[in-house]
Amino acid sequence: MGATPEIANIEELVNRRLEELLPQKLEEALRQREESRTPSMAIIATRGTLDWAYPPFILGSTAAALGWDVSIFFTFYGLNLLKKDVSDLKVSPLGNPGMPMKMPFGPDWFKGINWNIPNIIQAGVPGFETVATMLMQQTIKNNGVATIDELRGLALEADVKFIACQMTVDLFGFSHDDFIPGLDYAGAATFLPMAQKADVSLFM
Amino acid sequence: MNFDKELDARGLNCPLPILRAKKSLAELQSGQVLRIIATDPGSVKDFAAFAKQTGNELLASAEKDKEFEFFMKRK
Secondary structure, three states, X not given: OOOOHHHHHHHHHHHHHHHHHHXXXXXXXXXXXXXXXXXXXXXXXXXXXXXXXXXXXXXXXXXXXXXXXXXXXXXXXXXXXXXXXOOOOOOOOOOOOOOOOOOOOOOHHHHXXXXXXXXXXXXXXXXXXXXXXXXXXXHHHHOOOOOHHHHHHHHHHOOOEEEEEHHHHHHOOOOHHHEOOOOEEEOHHHHHHHHHHOOEEEEO | OOOOEEEEEOOOXXXXXXXXXXXXXXXXXXXXXXXEEEOOXXXXXXXXXXXXXXXXXXXXXXXXXXXXXXXXXXX
C-alpha cells in the first residue's frame, strides 16, 4: 500500500530535519558529558631511587590539584617510596651518563662544571653513592624542589589513592608495618580495571 | 587589583606553587581573589593550564623583576 503524496512529503521533510538536528544535539550532549566527567589517572611506580621517586608523586599530586582521580600502584622497588622513612632514598650516577654531576655549592664557575667521573671510579670508591645522594639532596634544596616526604604528604592529603603490590611485599620480605598507614594492598587484577577506565595511564 | 588572600610562592619549584595555590583557593569563598607571587618561570604556563582545567579564572598574569604575579578568582 503506497503512501499518499502528502504523507511521503511530510516524511521526507521530517527525515531531513532530523538529519540536520541529530548531529548537533548529539555533539552538545557528548560535550556536556565530557565536561562533567572527572578525569582520572593510573600510575605504576616501579623504581625506588631518589630521582625516580619524583615523577609519580609530582604527577599524582598535580593531577589531584587539577581535580582528577588518581591511583598509584607501587610495585617492586617502587615499594621503597611507601616506607615510613623515605629520607634514606639514594641516587646512583653509576652507569647513568645522563645524570649531570655538578656541585651545589661554591662560586658560579665552579657550580657550572660537569664532573665527568669514569664508571670505574664511581664503582670503586666506597661511599660514592652516599656522596652523590648528599649532593643531589643539597641541589634539590637549593632549587626549592619539594622533598619526597613533602610531595607524598601532599598527594595523600589530596586523596591520591596508594596501592601496594602485595606480591612484591611478600617477595621482598616486607611487612605492612614497614609502610605508612592508609595503603591498600592488592594485585594486578585490581590495577588493570583502574587503568582501563583511566584517561591517563603511566608506567614509571 | 584587589585581592582577598595572598600566596608567596617565591623560591618554590614545580609543582609546589600549583599545590599551594590549590590549598589557598580552597580557603576562599566563591568569587574571592587570590594573589600569587612566584619565581618559577614554568609557573606562567602552569597557572594558565590550572585555571583552564579547574575553572578558577586567571584574571591577570604579569612579570616584573624576574617575579611572576597572578590573580586568580575562585570558581
